[in-house]
Amino acid sequence: MVTKAKSQADETRQALLTAFCDLYRENPLEKITVQSVTRKAGYNRTTFYQYFLDIEDLLRQVEESLLAYISQKRNSLSVDERPHDLIEDLVAIYEERAIEVNALLGPYGRVHFTEKLKKSLDLSAFHLDSMQDNKYQPYLLEFRLTSALNLFSLWLSRGQDLSVEELIGLVTKLYHYNPGFQELAETKPSDK
Structure with missing residues (x-):
């Protein structure tokens, strides 16, 4: 009962x-x-x-639930099993929690959810924290994380007009084959 x-x-x-x-x-x-x-x-x-308690409490619970789900899902994988790109993770999470993702990353989603999400991510899993002595590190991290989240939100708002493979390919090309990004990422401490 x-x-x-x-x-x-x-x-x-x-x-x-x-x-x-x-x-x-x-x-x-x-x-x-x-x-x-x-x-x-x-x-x-x-x-x-x-x-x-109220609408704010409901929003807080939705945000916390999704962040806990993301953290639990990522922690359940070994480092070798974790996808390398944030966009792949977002697509996988979207497939399982579309209702919350659409709301929190949609046109009226709050900016602070994006900030909470960025703060909750284990950057080592995305190979974004390996530039410890690089003066551009905070900027490069912000660029990669924010652009991935914004591209994902745009993809949602456009009705997923690209296939998942096309979206991942686009982001991969923008990140990994961008000579300016690579140049800045490879800046040595002595280049400061």
Whole structure:
């Protein structure tokens, strides 16, 4: 009986999360109300407050859940199994958690989620932290991470008009075959 009640509670909570993400994908946060979420999910306001304090709390829980999922997924892989490019990771995560990704990286997604995501990434897995003595390191890291996230968001907003392979190929070419990036990445401490 307890399992059935927990399952029903999980379904109710997920329905509210999904309704919020659907709304957030199409509306700025300030336009989303408890009433709009509960109406879309098919529940009442009292039910909403059993799970969340307010819309900000709901957003925080969506963000934390996705960040925990990303961290858990990456930590479950050995270093050799981890894909080398952030865009590959984003596509894989998108395939499993599309609702949250669309909302948080969509046109109304908050900038601070992107910042939280960047801070939560293990840079060694992306071969982005090997330039410890390079004065350009913070700029190159920001360029690679931000551009990957922005290209991924653009791909989502354009209805995934490139295949996954084309998107990964595009980002790979932009990163790995960019002579200016390579030159800056190879700057030695004595070049400072």
